[in-house]
Amino acid sequence: MAEKSWLTDIPEMDRSSLLQLRKTMDGAYRDFSREYGDSIEAFFDPLLTFLIWFEKLLLNSPWWLVLGVIAGLAYAASRSAKLTIGVAVSLVVVGYFGMWDDTMRTMSIITVCTLISIVLGIPIGIAMARSNRVQSTVTPMLDIMQTMPAFVYLIPVVMLLGIGRIPGVIAVVIYAIPPVIRLTNLGIRLVDKEVLEAATAYGANPRQRLLGVQLPLAMPTIMAGINQTIMMALAMVVIASMIGVKGLGQPVLKSITNQYFTIGLLNGLAIVVLAIIFDRVSQAYGKRTQAHLGGGHE
Amino acid sequence: MSNSDVLIQVKDLYKVFGDKPESVMPMVKAGKSKDEILAETGHTVGLKEIDLEINRGEIFVIMGLSGSGKSTLIRHFNRLIEPTAGEIIVEGTDVMKLNTKELEQFRRHKMSMVFQRFGLMPHYTVLDNVAYGLKIQGVDKSVREQKAVEWLETVGLKGYEEQYPNQLSGGQQQRVGLARALCTDAEILLMDEAFSALDPLIRSEMQDQLIELQHKLNKTIIFITHDLDEALRLGDRIAILKDGLLVQQGEPEEILLNPADEYVEAFVKDVNRARALTVETVMKEPEHRITAETIGEALKEMKRGAYDYGHVVDDSGSYQGTVTQEWLEEEAKGGNADSTWEEADLTETTTITSDAVLETVIPETLEADHPIPVVDEEGQLQGELSRSSLAEVLVDSSETESESVENQKV
Ligand SMILES: Nc1ncnc2c1ncn2[C@@H]1O[C@H](COP(=O)(O)OP(=O)(O)OP(=O)(O)O)[C@@H](O)[C@H]1O
Numbered sequence: 036m037a038e039k040s041w042l043t044d045i046p047e048m049d050r051s052s053l054l055q056l057r058k059t060m061d062g063a064y065r066d067f068s069r070e071y072g073d074s075i076e077a078f079f080d081p082l083l084t085f086l087i088w089f090e091k092l093l094l095n096s097p098w099w100l101v102l103g104v105i106a107g108l109a110y111a112a113s114r115s116a117k118l119t120i121g122v123a124v125s126l127v128v129v130g131y132f133g134m135w136d137d138t139m140r141t142m143s144i145i146t147v148c149t150l151i152s153i154v155l156g157i158p159i160g161i162a163m164a165r166s167n168r169v170q171s172t173v174t175p176m177l178d179i180m181q182t183m184p185a186f187v188y189l190i191p192v193v194m195l196l197g198i199g200r201i202p203g204v205i206a207v208v209i210y211a212i213p214p215v216i217r218l219t220n221l222g223i224r225l226v227d228k229e230v231l232e233a234a235t236a237y238g239a240n241p242r243q244r245l246l247g248v249q250l251p252l253a254m255p256t257i258m259a260g261i262n263q264t265i266m267m268a269l270a271m272v273v274i275a276s277m278i279g280v281k282g283l284g285q286p287v288l289k290s291i292t293n294q295y296f297t298i299g300l301l302n303g304l305a306i307v308v309l310a311i312i313f314d315r316v317s318q319a320y321g322k323r324t325q326a327h328l329g330g331g332h333e
Numbered sequence: 334m335s336n337s338d339v340l341i342q343v344k345d346l347y348k349v350f351g352d353k354p355e356s357v358m359p360m361v362k363a364g365k366s367k368d369e370i371l372a373e374t375g376h377t378v379g380l381k382e383i384d385l386e387i388n389r390g391e392i393f394v395i396m397g398l399s400g401s402g403k404s405t406l407i408r409h410f411n412r413l414i415e416p417t418a419g420e421i422i423v424e425g426t427d428v429m430k431l432n433t434k435e436l437e438q439f440r441r442h443k444m445s446m447v448f449q450r451f452g453l454m455p456h457y458t459v460l461d462n463v464a465y466g467l468k469i470q471g472v473d474k475s476v477r478e479q480k481a482v483e484w485l486e487t488v489g490l491k492g493y494e495e496q497y498p499n500q501l502s503g504g505q506q507q508r509v510g511l512a513r514a515l516c517t518d519a520e521i522l523l524m525d526e527a528f529s530a531l532d533p534l535i536r537s538e539m540q541d542q543l544i545e546l547q548h549k550l551n552k553t554i555i556f557i558t559h560d561l562d563e564a565l566r567l568g569d570r571i572a573i574l575k576d577g578l579l580v581q582q583g584e585p586e587e588i589l590l591n592p593a594d595e596y597v598e599a600f601v602k603d604v605n606r607a608r609a610l611t612v613e614t615v616m617k618e619p620e621h622r623i624t625a626e627t628i629g630e631a632l633k634e635m636k637r638g639a640y641d642y643g644h645v646v647d648d649s650g651s652y653q654g655t656v657t658q659e660w661l662e663e664e665a666k667g668g669n670a671d672s673t674w675e676e677a678d679l680t681e682t683t684t685i686t687s688d689a690v691l692e693t694v695i696p697e698t699l700e701a702d703h704p705i706p707v708v709d710e711e712g713q714l715q716g717e718l719s720r721s722s723l724a725e726v727l728v729d730s731s732e733t734e735s736e737s738v739e740n741q742k743v
């Protein structure tokens with residue numbers, strides 16, 4: 036059985052060609068990053084400045100002020116005293132266990148990533164809802180973004196931009212943006228045909244239809260997408276910490292290598308606390324603002 | 334009733350649904366049936382060879398079974414659906430030639446629409462819903478809200494301004510839909526099965542309200558329904574669609590009394606004619622007009638013509654009363670042969686008007702010994718309604734059908 040046959044073994048590219056392919060692609064990408072790395076970094080500079088500013092703001096303000104603002108936002112969004120107290124108490128507990136600073140760092144990066152995802156994702160979702168062609172091009176890309184292991188797209192990002200906050204943000208956004216895009220598209224497509232037809236019949240132009248009917252009626256679905264996006268961004272925190280994003284992820288990473296069970300657990304729980312806060316507040320906000328949407332047609 | 338001031342013209346309109354409608358057009362024009370075309374090409378023929386003229390100020394009803402193309406047709410008037418071929422001309426403007434901007438303006442100002450499932454914006458208050466058309470036009474908030482309040486009051490929903498649609502009953506929601514349509518002052522109102530989702534009582538209330546509003550506003554209304562009773566009640570003219578083809582159009586009586594084919598006949602069969610027809614369609618010319626001025630002369634006139642009753646009219650044709658030979662003879666015997674009608678104290682007889690619904694005059698007609706006179710508002714004698722002519726139209730149409738079948742056999 037010395038002879039190989041395509042019946043027993045899958046036909047393979049020979050080793051030298053494979054090596055050649057790898058070399059060419061890596062080389063091309065390296066050249067690309069050498070050529071454009073700086074200008075791309077410059078492009079992201081404003082974002083970096085903002086990220087640092089926001090993180091400093093959260094870290095340098097007195098803890099009670101930050102806590103007050105967060106509780107205030109939670110109340111403004113949910114109008115629920117119970118929820119607001121819950122948010123405040125859990126943050127105090129997290130702080131008491133010495134994780135305040137890391138929590139603030141994580142919170143700042145999650146907030147920024149979520150905002151970027153919304154700002155980019157909703158327009159993409161709208162474009163998908165408008166055209167079947169765009170939808171059928173974007174959908175497979177989203178599938179890839181969600182299934183490709185996060186470590187794989189960390190590589191080119193790190194090659195391009197090195198280690199730091201910006202590549203972290205990019206990685207998190209790539210991983211977290213699909214739900215908001217998908218659900219914006221879905222929400223708009225599911226808007227009651229007759230309501231949209233009514234808008235058209237009264238002479239609404241595409242902009243009036245989008246802002247007056249489609250987006251407001253798709254809002255519950257879009258909110259669900261934003262909620263999922265936040266959850267996925269939080270799930271990326273540990274992975275992002277591998278490329279230098281500071282926050283709750285780094286202690287977790289350290290405790291894996293050093294087998295510090297308690298530290299890992301505590302930081303993990305802090306991430307869970309953040310997740311619950313974001314989730315409950317955004318859901319309560321969604322429910323409150325869409326009180327009239329349910330059962331519009333009996 | 335219908336003057337010939339044509340507002341909307343539909344010329345040779347075709348609509349084929351599918352990927353390549355153009356390619357199917359030759360088959361459609363060659364007269365292949367809807368089913369054949371669907372089986373062979375996968376295209377659905379929505380409308381075929383539609384020619385219509387709708388007059389200003391009339392309620393034009395389009396009727397047909399489910400799937401006959403009613404919604405497709407009404408959506409062509411404001412181009413929510415693009416035709417495959419044909420023209421739609423509204424007040425001389427070819428709607429098909431409007432560009433996007435012009436079409437938006439046309440929809441804003443010329444037509445408004447009421448939907449079967451209401452089509453209200455669930456996230457707007459009732460007030461904002463009614464003001465929606467004006468908001469789209471860019472009218473100031475205070476102005477449009479003031480108008481919306483007025484229209485809400487007109488449809489009987491005062492006090493509901495701040496409610497949301499899902500807090501209202503179906504009937505109330507459709508009133509909001511109606512107010513929204515009226516709020517833009519558009520001349521043409523498109524109503525696609527507007528009352529079909531409502532239960533019968535609310536439905537007939539809404540019909541009454543629409544009729545009442547129409548008396549005041551004199552809009553041009555295109556009303557879709559699959560219910561003939563509704564069509565007869567509202568329609569000045571009715572068009573009947575079958576598989577995308579217009580099988581008959583005309584005034585309600587025409588359709589009731591002369592259905593064009595079995596399809597229309599099947600529609601018409603179950604209609605309560607007594608409720609659908611008015612005296613006008615059934616009454617005949619008065620057979621015996623008595624123009625004599627005294628009882629004696631009238632008696633002579635009657636004997637000469639050998640009839641036993643007559644309607645007395647004066648020189649101007651104004652109805653005075655109805656007399657029978659018996660009564661005249663009695664009066665003459667009593668020595669009143671020379672008295673004029675005033676002196677003779679003509680007995681009052683019931684009269685009916687030509688716009689009365691047949692149902693309401695059945696008792697009078699059956700009680701009277703002679704045909705009862707139809708008199709208009711000025712007191713002029715217009716005609717008479719006899720028991721036999723009433724019976725003739727009220728006989729169930731299915732019976733007449735079987736009769737005619739029997740006659741054919743003989
Ligand atoms: N978008 C579409 N694509 C394909 N076929 C369609 C489309 N819209 C309507 N049709 C077809 O056109 C025909 C007429 O439909 P339409 O909705 O106008 O009927 P209708 O008379 O309004 O019925 P209903 O009383 O049920 O509302 C039907 O055979 C339907 O299947």
Ligand SMILES: [Mg+2]
Nearest residue numbers: 403404405526
């Ligand atoms: Mg329909």
